[in-house]
Amino acid sequence: MLGFTVVGSFWLEFIFKVGVLRRLKRVALSILPVAVIFLIWDYYAVASGHWFFDEKQVVGIYGPAGVPLEEFLFFIIVPLAALMTIEAVRAVKKHWKFGDEQ
Amino acid sequence: MTYTQLALTMTLVAILFDLYGTRSKIVTRKSFWNAYGIMLFFQLITNWWLTSRGILTYADDAITGMRIAAAPVEDLFFGFAMITMTISLWIYWGKKGVQRN
Numbered sequence: 001m002l003g004f005t006v007v008g009s010f011w012l013e014f015i016f017k018v019g020v021l022r023r024l025k026r027v028a029l030s031i032l033p034v035a036v037i038f039l040i041w042d043y044y045a046v047a048s049g050h051w052f053f054d055e056k057q058v059v060g061i062y063g064p065a066g067v068p069l070e071e072f073l074f075f076i077i078v079p080l081a082a083l084m085t086i087e088a089v090r091a092v093k094k095h096w097k098f099g100d101e102q
Numbered sequence: 103m104t105y106t107q108l109a110l111t112m113t114l115v116a117i118l119f120d121l122y123g124t125r126s127k128i129v130t131r132k133s134f135w136n137a138y139g140i141m142l143f144f145q146l147i148t149n150w151w152l153t154s155r156g157i158l159t160y161a162d163d164a165i166t167g168m169r170i171a172a173a174p175v176e177d178l179f180f181g182f183a184m185i186t187m188t189i190s191l192w193i194y195w196g197k198k199g200v201q202r203n
Contacts, residue, residue, distance in 0.1 A: 001148045001157070008144055023201040030191040038184050041108065050105040050164040057157045078181075079188040081144075086137040086189050096133040099126045100196030 002070065002077050009081035018087035020080065027083065035075040042071055105164040109179035116183040116190075124194035134189060138182070145181050149173035 012018055020027060043065045045051055053068050061069040090098055103111070120129050128134040150171040152158045158173075165174040196202050 001151050004148060004151070005144070019203070026192065026195045026201040029195050029200065030188050034184060034187045034191065037187075038180075041112070041180075045105060045108075045164075048164070049161050051158055051160045054157050054159070057155070075184075079184065082137070082141060082185045082188055083192055085140055086134065086192070089133055089137045089140075093133065093136070096136075097131055098133045098196075099128055099131060099193045100202070102202075 002073055005077055005081050009084045012084045012088040016088045016091040018084055018091055020083045020087055027080065030083065031076060031079045034079060038075050039067065039072070042075075043067060105160070105174070105176045106166050109176040109183070112183040113179045116186040119187055120190040124190045126190045126193035126197070128190050128193055129186065134186075137189070138185065141181075141185060142178070145178065146171040149177050 013021055046053075046066065053071070058068040058070050063069065063072055086098070090096070117129055120126055150173065153160075153172040160174050165176055168175040170178065
């Protein structure tokens with residue numbers, strides 16, 4: 001699923017030259033605070049039994065609080081795909097407002 | 103709190119964060135909703151994959167039971183909240199002059 005998200009979105013980086021990956025500082029400042037909030041949510045959800053991961057279908061590397069490696073990557077890769085998507089829309093619709101124009 | 107309550111709460115938090123926290127106001131712009139529509143399409147595919155193959159399972163008492171593409175409807179709110187907060191921050195830093203281009 002993570003592979004599909006990478007394949008489905010990262011081509012935008014090259015075709016539309018959205019330049020998300022080279023703006024690492026802005027990426028980190030946008031993704032990491034949100035990732036922390038959602039990892040806490042994820043931890044709470046697993047601890048409360050809201051959802052379960054199939055142990056046979058994860059690579060088996062677990063971080064703090066028993067959160068699988070895939071879940072950490074999820075909170076990096078999915079938001080990265082989101083940033084590429086909004087920047088790709090900007091590349092196609094140059095006259096639209098995005099809120100950070102000068 | 104159940105997943106349903108958390109998902110709705112975080113959706114509200116994300117919208118308030120965008121309007122009054124970062125003041126990016128992306129939820130008022132068609133540029134954001136256009137991008138969200140694209141992402142929603144792909145989320146439905148990945149949700150279906152993760153849920154129908156049993157990679158993720160959900161507790162019946164934590165969700166309403168309403169499902170779209172095999173996954174609980176709550177997942178769409180979870181995704182919306184995460185994506186909205188991330189893009190709202192991205193626009194906020196851009197407006198501040200952090201790596202504008």
